[in-house]
Amino acid sequence: MFACIYVPNFPVAAALRAEPELQAYAIAIFEGKPPLEQIIAVNEKSQELGISPGMSKAQAELCSDIALRPRSPLQESSAHSALLDCAQSFSPTVEDTARDTVLLDLAGMESLFGSLTKISYAISDRATALGLAATVASASNPDAALLAARGFSSVTVIPPGKETERLGPLPVEVLFDDHLQGDPKQAADRLLETLARWGIRNLRALAALPEIALSERLGQEGLHLQKLARGAASRTLVPVEAPLVFEEAIELEHPIVLLEPLAFLLNRLLEQLCARLGSRALATQELRLTLELSNLTGVDDELENPGIPSESDEAESSRVMWGQPPSAVRRSEAPLHRCRQPKFTRKLSLPLPMLDAKVFLKLLQLDLNAHPPGAPIVKIHLSAEPARPRSAQGGLFLP
Numbered sequence: 001m002f003a004c005i006y007v008p009n010f011p012v013a014a015a016l017r018a019e020p021e022l023q024a025y026a027i028a029i030f031e032g033k034p035p036l037e038q039i040i041a042v043n044e045k046s047q048e049l050g051i052s053p054g055m056s057k058a059q060a061e062l063c064s065d066i067a068l069r070p071r072s073p074l075q076e077s078s079a080h081s082a083l084l085d086c087a088q089s090f091s092p093t094v095e096d097t098a099r100d101t102v103l104l105d106l107a108g109m110e111s112l113f114g115s116l117t118k119i120s121y122a123i124s125d126r127a128t129a130l131g132l133a134a135t136v137a138s139a140s141n142p143d144a145a146l147l148a149a150r151g152f153s154s155v156t157v158i159p160p161g162k163e164t165e166r167l168g169p170l171p172v173e174v175l176f177d178d179h180l181q182g183d184p185k186q187a188a189d190r191l192l193e194t195l196a197r198w199g200i201r202n203l204r205a206l207a208a209l210p211e212i213a214l215s216e217r218l219g220q221e222g223l224h225l226q227k228l229a230r231g232a233a234s235r236t237l238v239p240v241e242a243p244l245v246f247e248e249a250i251e252l253e254h255p256i257v258l259l260e261p262l263a264f265l266l267n268r269l270l271e272q273l274c275a276r277l278g279s280r281a282l283a284t285q286e287l288r289l290t291l292e293l294s295n296l297t298g299v300d301d302e303l304e305n306p307g308i309p310s311e312s313d314e315a316e317s318s319r320v321m322w323g324q325p326p327s328a329v330r331r332s333e334a335p336l337h338r339c340r341q342p343k344f345t346r347k348l349s350l351p352l353p354m355l356d357a358k359v360f361l362k363l364l365q366l367d368l369n370a371h372p373p374g375a376p377i378v379k380i381h382l383s384a385e386p387a388r389p390r391s392a393q394g395g396l397f398l399p
Helices: 010-018 045-048 071-087 116-130 144-150 163-167 185-199 205-209 211-230 261-278 311-321 358-371
Strands: 002-006 026-031 038-042 066-070 094-098 100-104 134-141 155-157 245-256 284-291 344-354 378-386
Touching: 002 071, 002 116, 010 026, 010 038, 010 071, 026 045, 038 245, 071 094, 071 100, 071 116, 071 261, 100 144, 100 311, 116 134, 116 155, 116 261, 134 144, 144 163, 163 211, 185 211, 185 358, 205 211, 245 261, 261 284, 261 358, 261 378, 284 358, 344 358
Parallel strands: 026 066, 134 155
Antiparallel strands: 002 100, 002 134, 026 038, 094 100, 245 378, 284 344, 284 378
């Protein structure tokens, strides 16, 4: 048996994972260079307001009730890593099918996690805990599970031999990848147009076509699509060997200066890291925080090569950015182009492997109080070095 985890509307899901407070709002993701930014993804609330992909950002801004966010490859990479962690916490054989889709082999997993239905719901719960709104489907072959995950919502379990019946109501569009571009997309559009002219709207109608006549008109590609529609295709997974890298990052729309908003964002990143480590039964003994700082003077650091700042310059810069307004320090007292750092890195080494986001946050706060960055922060990157949890003797009367 196989399972598929699919995250619909992946750019929006990645943004909501980074900003969970936007769950109750209409949100639209845009990309492109000004002034030609276009909307590429929206959630259901945005669709109700009349916002759709393909609109310009300027058109979407006319709606005051929508939250616009730029597409972030960084957020999508973190969400994809969390998706892989979710799958690999249930099976060692995982295929990285697409950025929003993973397949996993559940052979032999019933003895560990229970029935197939129980495993499917456990996968869905784990994805939710990792901040991903995913659909999960289980079937006797990978492609049937993939089509069910893309076509149905929530959790779907297809018993062996019922693939054609369960997949029948799905539209033929689920047979084609949403991310096709260029020539493959044009070929898929032509094939969909041909099926529409034949009156083929769903997989049940495609599965009922005579094989010989279908082969004469569409060739081997048509037969392959019919096998997919019947849930009869068979193939082996291509396992992914993802390294154990646990990183979370966030790009800020506006630079932050104070420690309190920084701590709020660090808490969110730490909770996401701990959830990912916990899904793999791991802890961490080392945290590395990297802050990208704002270029206050507009001078390129690589060209200037300002060198190591002096202690007096560093103190003045810290006083400017972390407690006093810039007007409190004269320009001659704070040559920021000499003391600023393009990146600020702190490493937190722990005596024992731990997995407590609150403890990590307090330690980072104390460290940042003692060693302030000295400039506004525009990007936060947090990584954890995975380690096996410490073995401890259980109590006699404890479960």
